[in-house]
Amino acid sequence: EETAKLAFSRLSGEFIRTKVVPELDAFRFASYAGKSGISKATAADLPDGASVLAALRAAITKMDEDEVPTENRHLFITPTLDGMIADLDTTKSREILTRFATKTLVPQTRFYTAIDMxxxxxxxxxxxxxxxxxxxxxxxxxxxxxxxxxxFQKHTVPKIKGPEDDLDGDRHMFGYRTVGIADVYANKLAGIYLHSAAEAGA
Structure with missing residues (x-):
């Protein structure tokens, strides 16, 4: 009882960090990856830093040719592939990465072309x-x-219920519901570039 509010607030924050955010990420990336008409590289495995840089260069060139604005392009990449680039530590690798406004590392566990809810x-x-x-x-x-x-998230409702609302015990309860949209404008499909692995892996 003495720590209920503090412990519960930490628990709800941890739930959002470990459950809500990864699922939202996975849903959004899979939604964009599955959109017909976006730019896609031929699926291929990238075994080393040089192959990652070549793939990124191809992405930049494709978006340039499609007249996607050069400013404000954002790179989302797995930590493994980013590490391969870092291991090169070359002027070329640094130059290619400067073509992106931001670089965000996405764990492979939330980076799939399709998911089942x-x-x-x-x-x-x-x-x-x-x-x-x-x-x-x-x-x-x-x-x-x-x-x-x-x-955007159209509807997000966190709910906290106290022990007085628990008919089966004296528990605090935390509920979280969110409904959102993740789609691509039909005339902006070139603004999404996807590079996926060659085979459906585990």
Missing amino acids: LDGKTTGEEAGGYKKASAAKNINFMVIHPSALIQ
Whole structure:
């Protein structure tokens, strides 16, 4: 009782950090990756830093040719591939990375071309959350220009209920519901560039 408010506030914050944010990331990336008409490289594995740089150069060139604004392009890439670039430590690698307004590292566990949402009720889906879809591929990196996106949360409601509302015990309860849109403007499809792995991996 003495620490209920403090402990519960920390618990709710941890829930958002470890459950809500990863699922939102996975949902958004998968939604953009699955949009017909976006720019896509031929799916391929990138075994070393040189191949990652070549793939990034191809992405930059494609977006340049499609007249996507050079300013405000954002790179989303796995930590593994970013590490390969860092290991090169060359002027060329630094020059290519300067072509992006920001670089964000995305764990592979939330970077798939498609996901299945788990409803929390069906047998085998009790934990809720999401999982990689059976035919999905790992995403190596994406380059996104914000002007291409339709992205916002339409409805977000966190709910906190006290012990007086718990009919089966004396627990504090935390509920969280959010509904959002992750889409791409039909005339801005070139503002999304996807590079995925060659095969659907685990």
